[in-house]
Amino acid sequence: MDQKGVFYAALSYFLWGVLPVYWKMIDHVPSGEILANRIFWSFVFMAALIVFSGKLPAWRETVMGFRKRPERGIALAAASFILSVNWFIFIWAVNHGHVVESSLGYYINPLISIVLGILVLKEKLNGAQVLSVLLASAGVLVLTVSYGQFPWISMGLALTFGVYGLLKKMVNVDSSVGLAVETMTVCPFAIGYILYLIFHKESSFSVHSLSTDLFLILTGPATALPLLFFAKGAQRISMFMLGILQYIAPTLMLLLGVFFYHEPFTAVHFWAFLFIWTALAIVVLSQSRGTGLFERKPLSR
Template sequence: MANHNREGIIYAVAAYSIWGILPIFWKHIVDVAADEVLANRIFWSFWFMIVLLIFSKKFPLLIKSLKQFQEKPKKLVALAAASILVSGNWFLFIWAVNNDKVVESSLGYYINPLVSIILGIIFLKESLSKIQIISFFLALMGVLILTFSYGKFPWVSFGLAISFGVYGLVKKMIKVDSSIGLALETLVIMPIAFIYLCIQMINGSSALFSGSFLTDILLIASGAITAIPLLFFAKGVQKIPLYLMGFIQYIAPTMMLILGVFLYGEPFGATRLIAFAFIWGALALVTLSSLNWSYVKGRNRKKVA
C-alpha cells in the first residue's frame, strides 16, 4: 500500500510540476485566439495519444474498450462528461490568459485543491485526520484572503476550480487505463475540434499553417504538452486519495507564482505573502503528519516482525 501511494504521489507531483511551468509555453502563442488554441489542443492531443497507444502496443485495448463502452453506456456518459469538463477548463484558462486575467486564473488553482478535498469527503467518503482538518482550514484561510484581496467575485477562478475538481472526481470513479481513458476523452470531442479547424482554414483565418513555422510547431506540440501531464494526473489520481491529490495541487499555482514574480515581473505584495504563509503552513502540516504516520507504521511492522 505504501509503495502504491508513493507511486501515485510521484505521478501527481510530476503532473502538477509540468502544469506549473506551462505559462512559459502559452506565452509564446498568446496572439492565437483562445478557441483556436483549444481546438488544436484537443485535435493534436488525440493524435498524440493514438501514436502513443500504437508504440506501447495498447491500440487493440482501445478498440476493446470502445466495444465494452457500448455495453456500459453509463461509463461512456462519464467519459463524455470528463471530456467536456476538461475541455471547458482548458478554454477558460486560455481565455483568461488572453484577456489579462492571469491573477484570477492562478487563484482558481489555489481554490481547486479545496474543491477536490470537499468532493473526496462528500462523494468518496474519504476521511481526514485532525491535523489534515487543521491544514484544510489553514489553506482555506489563505484562499479567502486571496479572494477578498482580488476585490470582486472571481468567477473565472471558481469556474477553473470547480471544472477541474469535478473532472478529478470523475477520473477517480472511472476504472480504466489512464492512456486509454485519455484517448477516449479526446476522441469524444475531437470531431468538433477538427470541423472547427477546417472551417478556420477555409475562411482563411486559421493561425495553423498560415506562414509562421514557430506557431505551427507550438500548436502541434500543444497536443503532447496537454496529454503528458493529464496522463500523469490520471495515474496519480487512481493511486492516492483525492484529499491528498488536493494538497499536492498547490505545487502548480506556486510555481506559476514564482514564474510571475521572478520571470515576468508581476507584483507580490504583503497580502499575498500572508495568504501564501497560510497555504504553505497547511502543506507543511500535511507533509509532516504523513512522514510521521509512515514512521509509526514502519516501527509497528518491526515490532510485529
C-alpha cells in the same frame, strides 16, 4: 524509495509548471483556437501512441465496455468536457496576464478534492482536514473582499480539475487510454471549430509564421507527455510522495508569474497564499503522522 518513480513524477509536475511559457509563445492566437488545436493534436498524438504501444485492444475494450456499463461512458464523456473547460480557463488566464491566479487555483485543487470527497463520496474529515478547508476558505475570502470580486479563475481551475479527478476516479481506466477516449469525445467539436475558422478565413494556421503552426501542432505532445510521465511515476511511488511533488507545478507557475512575467503580487496575495499554504502544510502533516488530531476517521457504513 524508487528514484526513477520520483524522477518521472517530478518531471511531469515540472512540465506542467512551465506550461505557461508554452502558451505565452502563441498568445497572439485566440484562446479558443489554441484549445481546439490542443484537443485535435492531443487526439492525433494519443491515437498514434495507442497504436504503436500495442494498447489498441485495451482502447477498443474500454470503448466497447461502455455498451455494458453506459454510466462509465457518460462519466468519461463528462470528464472530457470538464477537462476542456479547465484547459480553456488555463490558456485564457495565462495569455491574459493571470499566471499568479492560475497558480493559486492549483494550490487550492487538493482542498477542493477533499470537499468533493465529502459531498459526493460521503467521506469523513478529521480535525486537520476541517482546519485546512477553513483556512483555504479564509484565503479565498481575503481575495474576494479585497478585490470586490470572487477569484473566478482560481476557483474555476480548482473546481473543474477537482470534478475531473472525481469522474476519473469513478471510471478508473488506463491513463493513456483514458486521455485518448476523452480527446476523441470532444475532437469533433474541435474539428468543427477549426473548419469554421478556416472557412471564415480566421484561422491562425499559415498566417503568422511557421513557428506558430509548429507550436499549435506540438500542443498534442505538450499535453500528453506530462500525463504519461505522471502515470509512470505514480506506479512506482507512494501517494504521499506524489502529494508532496504535486506542489512543484503551482510553485513554478507562481515564480514565473511574479519574477518572469512581472505580474503583481501584493500584500493581499501574500496573505491569501499564506492561508492556503498553511492549509496545505496541515494536510501534508496529517498524511504523514496519522495520530491524534491527524488521525483519519473511519468511514461510516
